[in-house]
Amino acid sequence: MVKVDLSSNEIKILKALQGGTLSPSEASLASGLGEKETMSAASWLRSKGLVKISEKSTTFYLTNNEGQKYAEEGLPERRAAEWLNQFGESPIEDLPLDEGEKKVVVGWLKRKNFVDLEKTEGGLKLVPTGNLNETPDEPLLVLLNRRPISEKKVDKEGLTLLKGRQLLETREEITRKFSLTPDGQNFDLKSIDDNLIGELTPEMIQSGVWKDKVFQRYGLDTNVEPTDHATLHPLTHFTEEIRSIFLQMGFTEIEGDYVESAFWNMDALFIPQDHPARELQDTFYLSEPASFVINDEETMDRVKAIHEDGGETESVGWGSDWSREVAQQALLRTHTTVGTIRYLSEHSEPPIRVFSVGRVFRREALDATHLPEFTQVEGIIVEPEANFGMLIGVLKEFYRRMGFPDVRVRPAYFPYTEPSMEVEVKFGDSWLELGGSGIFRPEVTAPFGIDCPVLAWGLGLERLAMLRLGIKDIRMLYQSDLQWLKETI
C-alpha cells in the first residue's frame, strides 16, 4: 500500500479516475473541479506516482493566406477553365488571371484535363476540353477554409494536391488523457478522509466544526511549480548587498557624475598627461561639451606644480609641462576614483570612510570578459593610524562577506598609489583579479591638504557577479534574457 498525502482536489481526481481513462475536460466534469484545478491536481498525482498523463499530438490542417484566397475565389485553373468554356480557346496571356497565377495555371489545366494545348504561330493556345469535373482538392480547400481538420479525417488525395501547392498550414494540438498507474489503482481511497480541511476559515473557528475534522498535511518536500514573479536584476541585487556590507562597516555612500573633466578623472590623481590610458583608444572623450572651464585656480595651480616639479612635496613630479587644455577635456569617467578625489578635495578632515558603486566607461572591445561600461566598487579610509595591513584586512573582510573567503594580494602599479596592489579571489582552482587598491601618494593628497594615509580601492562588480552566478560570458549581465533573469537569484 502506498502512503502519500493527498489534497482534497487530488482525492476528487483520483476518485473520478476509478472509472477509467478520462480527458481533462471529462475529469473536470466528473470531479466538479475547474479545468485549471483539474490539471494541477492531476500533475500533482503524477508526481506522486498515482496518475499517468499521456500526451498525444494531432496535426490539423487549415488554409494559409493563399489557400484562403483560392477557397473564396476558386482555384486559378477552375476560373480559367470556366472562362475558356464561355469565351472559347485563347492564348494564356488573355486569361483573366494575375501574372503569378498565369505561371502555374497551364500545368494544372493540363493535369486536370480542362484544356488541350495547341501550338500556333502566335504561341501556345488553350483549347477547352469541355471537362469541368471537380477534383478532391476543391471541396477540401473550401472545407479547410471553414475550420481546421485533423490529419485522420481529411481526404488524402485532396490533401496531397493542396499540400503540394502550398495552400495549407498545420497546427499541432496536444490531447491529454489521465489514467491510474498500478499504484493509483491499488490506492486505498477508503482509508482517506475526503473531508480534510485544506484551509481554515474564520467561520470554521467560530462554529467549532474544525474540531471534528482532520487537517490536510502539507508535503514540505514536494516540488512546487515555478511562479512567474518579478525579480531584481542580479547586478542590482549585488549592489544592494555591497551597500549593506559597507554601511555595516561604518562607511557612507557618495555619488558622482558620469561626465567629468580630465582634471578630476586624471590630473588630480597624478596621472601624467602623456599616460597611455588617456589616449583616444582607451577613453571616451566628449564632443559636447568638449571641455570644461575649471575655475578653481588655486587647486589648478597646485596640481600643475605637482605634475611639473613636485610642488611643495619632496617629489620631483613628472618633469614635463602641464597643459590646462588637456586637463579641461570632457570625458566619460574611466573610474570611480574621480568621485573619491572630488570628495577629498572638499573633505580633508579624518576620519573618513566613504564608498561608491557606479558605472565607469572605457573603450574596451566587447567580449566574454570585457565591457565598455562596467561597475566599480570604490572606497577610501582616511585615518591617522591607517596602514597597508588595515587595507588588506578591510578588503579581505569585504570579499569574505560577499562569499569569497580566499583572497590574496599582489603588487601592482597605479600612478596615484604607493604601495599599490591587486586583489585576487580564489574561485575553483584559479585566482581571479578583481580590482586595484593602494595608499594615495603624497602627490595626490598634498594639493588638498590631507596629511594622513588614504587607503583606496576600486573593485570590479561584474566579474564578481560572474563568479557568484557561475556565468562564463559577462555580456549575459546586460542581455536582458528574461528567462535567465527570472531563474537567477
Ligand code: PHE
Ligand atoms: N582606479 C583603479 C582602476 O580603475 C582602481 C584603484 C582605485 C586603484 C583606488 C587604487 C586605488 O583600476
